[in-house]
Amino acid sequence: MESILSVKNLQVVFSGFKALKGVDLEVGDREIVTIIGPNGAGKSTLLDAIVSKSPVAAGNVYFQGKDITNKNPYDIARMGIGRKFQNPNVYNELTVFENILLALKGTHGILNSITAKLTKTKKDKIIDVLDRIGLLGDAGTIVSSLSHGQKQWVEIGMVIAQDPSVVLLDEPTAGMTPEETHATGEIIKTLARDHTVVAIEHDMEFVKQIAERIIVLHQGAKLAEGSVEEIQSNPKVVEVYLGREKIDDAA
Numbered sequence: 001m002e003s004i005l006s007v008k009n010l011q012v013v014f015s016g017f018k019a020l021k022g023v024d025l026e027v028g029d030r031e032i033v034t035i036i037g038p039n040g041a042g043k044s045t046l047l048d049a050i051v052s053k054s055p056v057a058a059g060n061v062y063f064q065g066k067d068i069t070n071k072n073p074y075d076i077a078r079m080g081i082g083r084k085f086q087n088p089n090v091y092n093e094l095t096v097f098e099n100i101l102l103a104l105k106g107t108h109g110i111l112n113s114i115t116a117k118l119t120k121t122k123k124d125k126i127i128d129v130l131d132r133i134g135l136l137g138d139a140g141t142i143v144s145s146l147s148h149g150q151k152q153w154v155e156i157g158m159v160i161a162q163d164p165s166v167v168l169l170d171e172p173t174a175g176m177t178p179e180e181t182h183a184t185g186e187i188i189k190t191l192a193r194d195h196t197v198v199a200i201e202h203d204m205e206f207v208k209q210i211a212e213r214i215i216v217l218h219q220g221a222k223l224a225e226g227s228v229e230e231i232q233s234n235p236k237v238v239e240v241y242l243g244r245e246k247i248d249d250a251a
């Protein structure tokens with residue numbers, strides 16, 4: 001497998017605390033990789049370190065064969081790695097269409113973007129993004145009136161509007177209803193036709209819906225890696241994570 005994103009022996013240290021203790025990760029072009037693991041395992045830190053939001057203490061991150069370790073986050077985004085955080089970061093007072101417009105490459109300033117004449121290319125691009133996130137019918141809706149799940153989709157749309165090769169998603173279904181969660185899975189599967197997706201997720205039904213390969217992190221290290229079946233039957237994973245989830249559910 002040719003990797004588009006490659007993480008080698010990655011270490012992140014916060015004031016002496018080793019949040020990542022030497023993690024390796026290989027992600028193939030247009031693959032969907034899901035990262036699971038208990039709270040505090042280092043999942044968000046791993047995505048943060050890839051885009052230089054957390055400083056890498058040792059190890060390397062390669063994107064399309066280039067070493068991007070600790071490069072400027074803005075340059076990493078421009079090179080083609082898009083990152084969506086847990087909470088939707090959208091313009092609530094603007095329409096869905098305007099939110100996607102603002103995220104397009106080469107768009108500068110809110111007022112400029114909204115008042116400037118829209119080229120057909122930009123309009124077609126926005127329509128394509130809205131179609132892919134299932135919000136074409138809501139193009140003119142003000143974002144504040146959308147459900148929490150729909151806001152998350154707007155933000156996914158804002159990420160893909162920048163044409164990243166790799167999309168990093170941090171708990172994309174957090175706070176969603178089961179129906180929204182399922183719809184998000186279908187959106188992600190469609191995205192993976194054109195983008196590589198790495199998603200952190202807790203909801204195992206969702207993981208089963210989208211995952212081609214699962215990475216399990218535990219205490220800053222990789223505990224296991226494999227298909228849904230391999231992960232579900234791995235005794236170490238059941239002990240530290242999946243068994244724990246069942247106990248939590250029962251509680």
Ligand SMILES: Nc1ncnc2c1ncn2[C@@H]1O[C@H](COP(=O)(O)OP(=O)(O)OP(=O)(O)O)[C@@H](O)[C@H]1O
Binds near residue numbers: 017038039040041045
């Ligand atoms: N900026 C920071 N400064 C200090 N410690 C941090 C910082 N960011 C994360 N940590 C610590 O690093 C560890 C890993 O955190 P991280 O958020 O990556 O875990 P996670 O697996 O994403 O957890 P969760 O599922 O709860 O989001 C935790 O112990 C956390 O407290």
